[in-house]
Amino acid sequence: MPRLLEEKERDFAEEALDEIMTPAEKSVGSVRDLTDGGEVGIARVYPVQGGVAVQQGRAIARRAWMWDGTETTLQLAWKPSGKQHDGARYYLRKRHCLCCGDSGFEGNCKRCVKQGCARCNFGNDKSKNIACFYLKIEQVPFPQKLYGAIPCFMPLCIRRDHYGFKSEEEMRQHAASRHRLEYAAHLQTEQAHGQKEIDSLRQQVSILTTSALQTQAERERKSANLVKARANLVKARAARKINRKAE
Numbered sequence: 032m033p034r035l036l037e038e039k040e041r042d043f044a045e046e047a048l049d050e051i052m053t054p055a056e057k058s059v060g061s062v063r064d065l066t067d068g069g070e071v072g073i074a075r076v077y078p079v080q081g082g083v084a085v086q087q088g089r090a091i092a093r094r095a096w097m098w099d100g101t102e103t104t105l106q107l108a109w110k111p112s113g114k115q116h117d118g119a120r121y122y123l124r125k126r127h128c129l130c131c132g133d134s135g136f137e138g139n140c141k142r143c144v145k146q147g148c149a150r151c152n153f154g155n156d157k158s159k160n161i162a163c164f165y166l167k168i169e170q171v172p173f174p175q176k177l178y179g180a181i182p183c184f185m186p187l188c189i190r191r192d193h194y195g196f197k198s199e200e201e202m203r204q205h206a207a208s209r210h211r212l213e214y215a216a217h218l219q220t221e222q223a224h225g226q227k228e229i230d231s232l233r234q235q236v237s238i239l240t241t242s243a244l245q246t247q248a249e250r251e252r253k254s255a256n257l258v259k260a261r262a263n264l265v266k267a268r269a270a271r272k273i274n275r276k277a278e
Contacts, residue, residue, distance in 0.1 A: 093119050095164045098127045100174035105164060125163040134163050184217055185210050
């Protein structure tokens with residue numbers, strides 16, 4: 032996996048400059064990066080640091096977020112000296128239009144200008160022309176696609192831990208599109224487990240109902256015996272009174 036630019040390697044002074052690139056800088060940004068090695072014609076090149084070959088070269092990309100919160104990486108273009116990069120300004124200058132949804136242009140929205148869109152005043156409405164990429168997650172204006180704490184049901188899926196979903200519905204949509212067969216088997220397993228749980232609950236309810244009926248019958252039997260004993264006691268007392276009078 033290519034190494035990403037670390038926080039300590041960021042040049043904040045360079046990022047604060049006006050992001051205006053010359054055609055030469057743009058051409059450098061489109062060249063294939065060989066910092067981790069590769070092939071040029073029939074030659075095989077390796078990353079070297081201080082005259083010693085290393086397994087991984089300098090950072091070739093930096094972490095960023097799109098306007099909707101989608102995490103991505105932006106390619107870095109290094110100067111010929113190999114000691115300074117452009118900070119991915121080639122991509123940070125890209126814009127997104129909230130009016131038509133077009134992305135990846137520079138300056139005003141070309142589609143709105145061509146179509147004569149009146150909602151954004153021919154692409155001149157700055158409130159609808161926002162940056163396409165952001166270097167800080169706190170700067171994302173519409174973070175509806177940021178990660179949540181709900182993991183994917185697949186243990187091997189990368190959408191876990193810090194890369195989970197914000198709701199169960201998002202997780203189910205992801206599973207239904209990316210893990211169709213596994214998700215179908217998962218649902219069948221859950222249904223089978225649910226049926227087993229229902230059968231177990233029915234059995235428990237039946238046992239509790241039978242126990243309650245038995246307890247109620249025992250109470251009624253004891254109550255009937257108590258009434259009968261009281262009646263017998265009353266009869267015995269009445270018989271004793273009659274005997275005393277006869278004496």
